[in-house]
Amino acid sequence: MNASISALYIYPVKSLAGISLSQVNVLPTGLEGDRQWMIVDNSGKFVTQRQIPAMATIKTHFVHGQLSLSHEYHGTIEVTQDPKTPTALWQIWKDTVEGIEESQAVSDWLTQVLGEFRGGKLRLVRFNNNAERLVATRYLENQESTLKLADACPFLITCEASLSALNQHLPQPMPMDRFRANIILADTQPWQEYQWQNLRADSLDFAMIGPCQRCPMTSVDQQRGVVATPGQPLQTLMERFKVGDKKLPYFGQHAHLPNKDTGTLIVGQSLQILTGN
Numbered sequence: 360m361n362a363s364i365s366a367l368y369i370y371p372v373k374s375l376a377g378i379s380l381s382q383v384n385v386l387p388t389g390l391e392g393d394r395q396w397m398i399v400d401n402s403g404k405f406v407t408q409r410q411i412p413a414m415a416t417i418k419t420h421f422v423h424g425q426l427s428l429s430h431e432y433h434g435t436i437e438v439t440q441d442p443k444t445p446t447a448l449w450q451i452w453k454d455t456v457e458g459i460e461e462s463q464a465v466s467d468w469l470t471q472v473l474g475e476f477r478g479g480k481l482r483l484v485r486f487n488n489n490a491e492r493l494v495a496t497r498y499l500e501n502q503e504s505t506l507k508l509a510d511a512c513p514f515l516i517t518c519e520a521s522l523s524a525l526n527q528h529l530p531q532p533m534p535m536d537r538f539r540a541n542i543i544l545a546d547t548q549p550w551q552e553y554q555w556q557n558l559r560a561d562s563l564d565f566a567m568i569g570p571c572q573r574c575p576m577t578s579v580d581q582q583r584g585v586v587a588t589p590g591q592p593l594q595t596l597m598e599r600f601k602v603g604d605k606k607l608p609y610f611g612q613h614a615h616l617p618n619k620d621t622g623t624l625i626v627g628q629s630l631q632i633l634t635g636n
Contacts, residue, residue: 360631360632360634361546361629361630361631361632362518362544362545362546362547362558362629362630362632363544363545363546363627363628363629363630364542364543364544364545364624364625364626364627364628364629364630365519365543365544365545365626366379366535366542366543366626367379367380367381367382367383367390367541367542367543367624367626368380368390368539368540368541368543369383369390369391369392369393369394369541370393370394370419370539371392371393371394371395371396371419371421371426372394372395372396372397372398372417372419372426372428372483373394373396373397373398373405373407373508373509374397374398374406374407374408374411374414374415374576375398375414375415375417375418375419375428376415376416376417376418376419376581377419377536377539378392378419378420378421380626381625381626382623382624382625382626383623383624384621384622384623385563385616385620385621385622385623385624386621387504387505387513387615387616387619387620387621388505388506388507388513389506389507389509389513389514389541390514390541390542390624392421393507393509393541394486394506394507394508394509395426395485395486395507395508396426396438396461396483396484396485396486396508397449397451397458397483397484397486397508398414398469398481398482398483398484399449399450399481399482399483399484400476400477400479400481400482401477401478401479401480401482402450402477402479403447403448403449403450404449404450405449405450405451405452405508406476406481407576408576408579408584409574409575409576410476411473411476412579412584412585412586413472413473413584413585414473414584415579415580415581415582415583415584416430416431416582416583416584417429417430417469417472417473418430420435425437425438425439426438428465428468428469430472433468433471433472436464436465436468438461438462438465438483439461439462440459440461440485441462444459444460445459446458446459446487446490447459447460449484451508452510453495454492456486456487456490456492456508457486457487457489457490458484458485458486458487458490459484459485459487460482460483460484460485461482461483461484461485465482465483466480466481466482466483467480469481469482469483486507486508491505492505492506492507492508493505493506494506494511494512494513494568494615495511498511498512498568498569498613499568499615502615502617504615504616504617506615511571511613512568512613512614512615513614513615513616514541514542514565514613514614514615514616515538515539515540515541515542515571515611515612515613515614516540516541516542516543516544516552516558516565516611516612516613516614517535517538517540517542517543517544517552517610517611517612518543518544518545518547518549518551518552518611519535519543519544519545519547520545520547520548520549520551521547521549521550521552521610521611522535522538523549524549524550524600525592525595525596525600525610528595528599529588529591529592529595530588530591531587531588531591533577533588533591533592534581536581536582537576537577537578537579537581537592538573538577538610538611539576539581540611542624544630547632550600552567552611552612553570553602553609553612554634554635555567555612555632555633555634556633556634556635557632557633558614558630558631558632558633559630559631559633560622560624560628560629560630560631561622561623562620562621562622563616563620563622563624564616564617564618564620565614565615565616566614566615566616566617567612567613567614568612568613568614568615569612569613570602570603570609570610570611570612570613571609571610571611571612571613572607572608572609573592573593573596573608573609573610573611574593575593577591577592577593577608577610578590578591578592578593592608592610593608594608596608596609596610
């Protein structure tokens with residue numbers, strides 16, 4: 360049984376707009392360039408679309424390896440990196456991570472676009488690649504895997520067939536970008552991804568960690584940066600598409616590379632599906 364890759368996405372800055380790629384390098388910590396940065400408040404705690412939906416309207420770009428941010432009404436700013444900037448500790452969920460704050464100019468630009476938050480300016484923090492952040496034991500009890508600034512796991516995989524099935528029951532159909540996946544698959548059956556154990560392609564062997572519990576960010580229109588469908592798709596996922604014995608809104612699968620594989624993924628590429636049956 361096989362699936363094909365229909366789209367690949369990275370999100371260089373957590374909760375800002377993503378980048379569609381035709382080909383991407385794969386590292387044990389995630390797709391190269393994915394969630395390398397995050398926005399924090401004045402206290403050093405991470406900020407996402409859960410608090411500021413308008414973050415979705417800031418575009419991210421790489422030009423010759425250099426990150427820049429752009430907004431329809433505020434132009435573009437390059438994120439220049441000063442190797443002399445010291446590292447500091449920042450908060451993402453229950454994790455304390457080591458990172459490097461970007462320039463004051465970037466902070467000023469973000470605050471101009473999004474406004475002050477919790478009484479202070481917003482700041483951009485880059486993950487320190489010499490540091491390590493572990494996937495929480497509630498996801499991997501007997502294994503160890505690392506990630507950068509994704510919420511839970513290195514890779515998030517979704518399937519077009521499951522979205523089509525979900526959209527049949529939503530008041531308004533929604534696009535896949537609401538779920539901010541890295542790897543989007545075609546040529547599968549709806550909801551069968553929760554039975555998969557592994558996805559294999561050439562040198563890569565993805566192990567499924569478990570279904571992704573969704574949050575209110577899925578209600579945010581990723582083009583307009585506003586809450587377009589309050590309560591949806593969470594309500595429909597819980598009512599109609601139950602996974603396991605928990606009444607929680609799941610969509611997509613978390614995955615990791617237990618063998619620390621590296622390689623490349625290409626849109627159109629075929630992946631072998633291995634199930635537990």
